[in-house]
Amino acid sequence: MAEARAFHTETATDEEIAAEAAVVGPFTDAVRALVDATIRSTVDLDEIRAAQAEIEAITERLTKEQIPGGYGVRYRTDGTGRAWGNAVIGLRNPIAPPLTISTEPSGRASADFRLGAPYEGPPGLVHGGVISLILDQVLGHAAGAGGRPGMTGTLTIRYRQATPLGELRAEAWIDRAEGIKTWAKGRIIGPDGPTAEAEGLFILPRWARERIARGESKGPSPKYFE
Numbered sequence: 001m002a003e004a005r006a007f008h009t010e011t012a013t014d015e016e017i018a019a020e021a022a023v024v025g026p027f028t029d030a031v032r033a034l035v036d037a038t039i040r041s042t043v044d045l046d047e048i049r050a051a052q053a054e055i056e057a058i059t060e061r062l063t064k065e066q067i068p069g070g071y072g073v074r075y076r077t078d079g080t081g082r083a084w085g086n087a088v089i090g091l092r093n094p095i096a097p098p099l100t101i102s103t104e105p106s107g108r109a110s111a112d113f114r115l116g117a118p119y120e121g122p123p124g125l126v127h128g129g130v131i132s133l134i135l136d137q138v139l140g141h142a143a144g145a146g147g148r149p150g151m152t153g154t155l156t157i158r159y160r161q162a163t164p165l166g167e168l169r170a171e172a173w174i175d176r177a178e179g180i181k182t183w184a185k186g187r188i189i190g191p192d193g194p195t196a197e198a199e200g201l202f203i204l205p206r207w208a209r210e211r212i213a214r215g216e217s218k219g220p221s222p223k224y225f226e
């Protein structure tokens with residue numbers, strides 16, 4: 001299942017994708033605002049009960065038609081992929097902050113982003129697992145952008161100082177590579193400098209290696225998710 005999804009080829013045109021994005025992007029932003037309001041609203045309990053009924057009605061409306069399982073990644077022939085369900089960058093995922101990651105073919109990736117109330121761990125600070133989630137994605141992007149895509153084999157984080165909720169930056173780069181293995185490094189930068197540093201090992205998985213060896217990959221291998 002994972003393999004089939006990973007190599008699912010996109011048939012929609014650029015115009016069709018842009019038209020869909022123009023609708024679902026703002027829709028997801030609205031749900032994201034709802035998640036934030038769920039945490040921070042101070043309206044009275046009757047108002048919350050009334051809002052719940054409206055939300056349940058909307059959910060019923062949306063689930064009349066839906067895909068089985070997750071969104072997957074819809075790859076294009078240029079090797080990029082539409083990962084709209086992704087937990088970090090997904091255009092259709094209100095859980096995603098979301099990050100818009102810029103990449104360079106040299107194997108660098110970066111993103112400026114904001115983490116609000118839904119990502120809190122210690123009071124006023126970002127949850128350590130969320131930091132790990134973001135670094136995993138940004139390091140994975142760096143590896144893929146450098147032409148060395150892979151699944152995360154290991155990820156080590158050093159939390160140097162607390163990361164405050166608010167405006168942040170993530171940066172990653174390829175440190176070294178050997179065959180199917182790529183080591184990437186990266187960091188999160190807050191208002192007072194780097195807060196967390198990461199090193200990850202990304203491995204081109206066996207199923208992808210076998211597929212490439214059998215010559216079954218049409219076009220370039222998937223590099224990273226867009």
Ligand SMILES: CCCCCCCCCCCCCC(=O)SCCNC(=O)CCNC(=O)[C@H](O)C(C)(C)COP(=O)(O)OP(=O)(O)OC[C@H]1O[C@@H](n2cnc3c(N)ncnc32)[C@H](O)[C@@H]1OP(=O)(O)O
Nearest residue numbers: 136137140141149150151152153154203205206208224225
């Ligand atoms: C095209 C591919 C996908 C592209 C995705 C784009 C992502 C974009 C961004 C995504 C961002 C988000 C990213 C995510 O969230 S990815 C989600 C989190 N990660 C996973 O779920 C990975 C789960 N594990 C696996 O899929 C496999 O175990 C992998 C792929 C890791 C290796 O399975 P494979 O069957 O290929 O391995 P092999 O047995 O042939 O061994 C090969 C070599 O590797 C060495 N080894 C094996 N495992 C580990 C390990 N854990 N640490 C260190 N080394 C390890 C092994 O000793 C051997 O070395 P050597 O003896 O030859 O020296």
